[in-house]
Structures are given as structure tokens and as C-alpha cells.
Amino acid sequence: MELVSLFIGLTFVNNVVLSKFYAICPLLGVSKKPKNALNMGYAVTFVIFLASIITYLLYYHVLTPLGITYLDLITFILVIASLVQFVEMFLKKTSPEIYKSMGVYLPLITTNCAVLGVALDNISAGYTLIEAMVAGLAVPIGFTLVIYVFATIRERLEIANVPESFKGTPIALITAGIMACAIAGIAGLV
Amino acid sequence: MTIWAILWLVILIAIFIGTYLLNKHTPKPEGCEDMSECVGCNNIACSHHSAHHKEEVKNAD
Amino acid sequence: MKKFDVFKKGLFVENPIFVLLLGLCSSLAITTSLTNAIGMGMAVICVLLMSNFIISLLRKIIPNEIRIPVFIVIIATLVKCVQMLMNAYTPALYESLGVFIPLIVVNCIILGRAESFASKNGVVDSILDALGMGLGYTFAVLIISFFRELIGTGGLSLYNPFDASQIIFQFSFFSDYAISLFTQPAGAFITLGTILAFIQFLKVRKANKAKKAEVK
Numbered sequence: 001m002e003l004v005s006l007f008i009g010l011t012f013v014n015n016v017v018l019s020k021f022y023a024i025c026p027l028l029g030v031s032k033k034p035k036n037a038l039n040m041g042y043a044v045t046f047v048i049f050l051a052s053i054i055t056y057l058l059y060y061h062v063l064t065p066l067g068i069t070y071l072d073l074i075t076f077i078l079v080i081a082s083l084v085q086f087v088e089m090f091l092k093k094t095s096p097e098i099y100k101s102m103g104v105y106l107p108l109i110t111t112n113c114a115v116l117g118v119a120l121d122n123i124s125a126g127y128t129l130i131e132a133m134v135a136g137l138a139v140p141i142g143f144t145l146v147i148y149v150f151a152t153i154r155e156r157l158e159i160a161n162v163p164e165s166f167k168g169t170p171i172a173l174i175t176a177g178i179m180a181c182a183i184a185g186i187a188g189l190v
Numbered sequence: 191m192t193i194w195a196i197l198w199l200v201i202l203i204a205i206f207i208g209t210y211l212l213n214k215h216t217p218k219p220e221g222c223e224d225m226s227e228c229v230g231c232n233n234i235a236c237s238h239h240s241a242h243h244k245e246e247v248k249n250a251d
Numbered sequence: 252m253k254k255f256d257v258f259k260k261g262l263f264v265e266n267p268i269f270v271l272l273l274g275l276c277s278s279l280a281i282t283t284s285l286t287n288a289i290g291m292g293m294a295v296i297c298v299l300l301m302s303n304f305i306i307s308l309l310r311k312i313i314p315n316e317i318r319i320p321v322f323i324v325i326i327a328t329l330v331k332c333v334q335m336l337m338n339a340y341t342p343a344l345y346e347s348l349g350v351f352i353p354l355i356v357v358n359c360i361i362l363g364r365a366e367s368f369a370s371k372n373g374v375v376d377s378i379l380d381a382l383g384m385g386l387g388y389t390f391a392v393l394i395i396s397f398f399r400e401l402i403g404t405g406g407l408s409l410y411n412p413f414d415a416s417q418i419i420f421q422f423s424f425f426s427d428y429a430i431s432l433f434t435q436p437a438g439a440f441i442t443l444g445t446i447l448a449f450i451q452f453l454k455v456r457k458a459n460k461a462k463k464a465e466v467k
Contacts, residue, residue, distance in 0.1 A: 021280035022276055028272065066198070071331075073327055074324070173440045
């Protein structure tokens, strides 16, 4: 069951936020309220899953046959940006409620290191299509978990007795560090 | 070989600019006008960043 | 001295990492050693300089409607060029920076400066701003990696990026007492959090002093 261990590995052990440092900006910026964090997580999951499939297919079926793999970076970023624009337009037209809750975060995902990072990692790790799909699901689910837990912790930090110079971002970062310790502790799982 | 590269680039850029313009001209559903709650990060590429709203107000005037 | 102010603000007052909190992804990931930090700083300065230069040259020609897509295309092209150059001339650095060189494309600093400064100001100002921001970024990343490497491995080392076997300096102070947590991801968060706390402490102290002076 390699796919299962790949999934667990990417979600928990090699969690993209806490061990590979993708998606730090949204982590610090969006995670003040748990509900917002969850909405961000949905949006990110949707985009990363689609993006990893599309970029994988484009790399192996368009760029490699034509011998222009040096255009991989430009291709990926343009595809991701177009996908985000398309998804946002689609949501605006079909479902205003969903757009109201999670559409706010969609433009943010274009410059999210996680999307481009997953696309590039899928290629450099030499995954098959199925493995790329699993990675495209595991990575954003891991991200959502972390950002949700982080948001709940931050809610309580707001009313906790934090020293003056640590209030706000510094204590949030140290919390993230402790969470990273926890994640590193289960490194032996896979 | 380079002709394919240039062609591919043109296709991609056309798709991107196309979707970007389509998205920009799609009106937001009602109730979503004031998304100023997103003051979390300083990512200026995000279309909900306050810098863009100030510019729209200036253009409207 | 207005030109010098444009350059200076990127260093301290609007330091991209410590004040604006942009581009944290790469800054936390590559600060495991001084060599990586300097290499990444150089790459970011290159890309920032060229992108600010090109965008401020073209700012009157790019239609206002599609400026963000055009910026992204320009920046992606530049980053790919820099990546290929690094692969050729600094292979050891390319190996250790890994996927974070292409991730300069989505580094909020580059797009942020292009959108907020280079598209509205002249060429010379944009170049100065790029230099200031780039040096501010390099300075910040150097500080973080200084602490991480010192506490994490008990020493400091710097290699010539163009020729990995040539060691510029290599100190080893107390490798028996090194806390290897700091070279791991958890340590990156803790280091950055502590540095930001220190900066906030300085700010709070300055604000308190100003309040006391006002009361008197």
C-alpha cells in the first residue's frame, strides 16, 4: 500500500508547512479565525488537486514530447494562475454562497508557494499520475490541518498572557516551531 | 524546436490573459462587495488587497 | 537625499522579511547555512534588479488592465534564466537550494515591489528600491542563518559558491554543545520568532519613550 504511506507521509510527516516551509504567508496571514482557516483549506485543496493533475499531464504530454522542458516553470505558473482565475470566475457565476465563504482566498493561492512547490516536487520526485494525484490531495489536506489547528491556538493566544514583545507574529511563529517539533517526532511513522 | 516553444508560450499567455480578463469583468455577487476582512497578509498580487480598492476609487473619480 | 531614502528604506524600515513579512517561505527554508543564505540573497537581488528595471522601463506600455499577468510572465522568465545560470555556474548551490530557486517566482517580495513601486516610478528609483529591498532580504536571511548555523552546528562556514571545494572560512566553536534542533524546521520558526520578538521589543521601547516624552 505505497499510496497510503505516501498519503500519510505527505500529510503528517513531511507536512508541507511545518517541514518544507511552503505556504507560510497564508499561515500567518489567514489563520486568525478557525472558520476562515477551514475555508482557505477548502479552496487550497481544490486548486492544488486540479493543478497537480494538469501540470503533471502538461509536463509529460506536451513539454517532454516537444523537447521544451525548460519552459516548465513558466508553464506551471501560468497554468496555476489561469486555473485560479477560472475557478474564481466559475464560482462567481455558479455559486455565490461558496464564493462568499472561500472565494476571498482564491487570488491568494496564485502566489502560494505550496501550489507551485507541489507541481515541481511531483516532477522532480518522478511520481506516476496516480502518485501525483495522491500528493495533490495529501499536501493540501496536511496544510488545512495545520492551518486549522494553528488558528484555534492563535484564538487562545489572543487572550493569553503573552509578554509584550512577543504579542502577535513572534508568538505565532514560536507556536509553529513547537508544532514542527511535534511533526518531526512522528518521523519514524513511514 | 524553438518555434514550438514560442507557440506554446503564446498559447499559455493568451489563456492566462483571457481567463484573467474574463474573471475581472465578471461582477461579484451581491454581498461580496466589501471583502475588506482580508487584511491578513501583505500579498499585493491578491485582488482583495486594499491597495487595489484605493485605485478603483481613484479611477471611479 | 531622496534617492538615498528610497534605497535605505528597504534595508531597515521596510525590511521585506522583518517588517513586511514577505517571502518567508524561502527565508525559513534555506537559512540552514551561511552559504545558502548568501547564494539565495544573490539570486533574489539579481531577479529583483532585473524585474524592477524591465517593469519600470515598460510601465508606460503595459496596459493597466493586464499588468499583473504581464508582471508574472516577466518574473517567471527571469527566474528561469537565473535558475539555469545557477545550474551551470554554481552547481553545489543549485543542489542545496533545490526547489526554492523556482519558488522565487511566487516570492511575494518580487511581485510586491513590481506592483507597488516599479510600475509607478522611474528607472533609477526602481533600481535603487530593488537594491535596497534585495540587500535588506540578504541581510535578514544572513542574520537568521547566522544564528541557526551557529547554534545548530556549533560553527560557521562559508564556501565559494562557484567552486564548492574552496572553503572561504570554516569555524567550529562548540560542536559538542550544538543544539541540532536549530538546523531543523522547528528551529527556523523559533529563530525567526525570537528575532521578530526582539525587533518588536525595540519598537515597544521606542514607543514608550515617545509616550513618556509626550507626557512631560
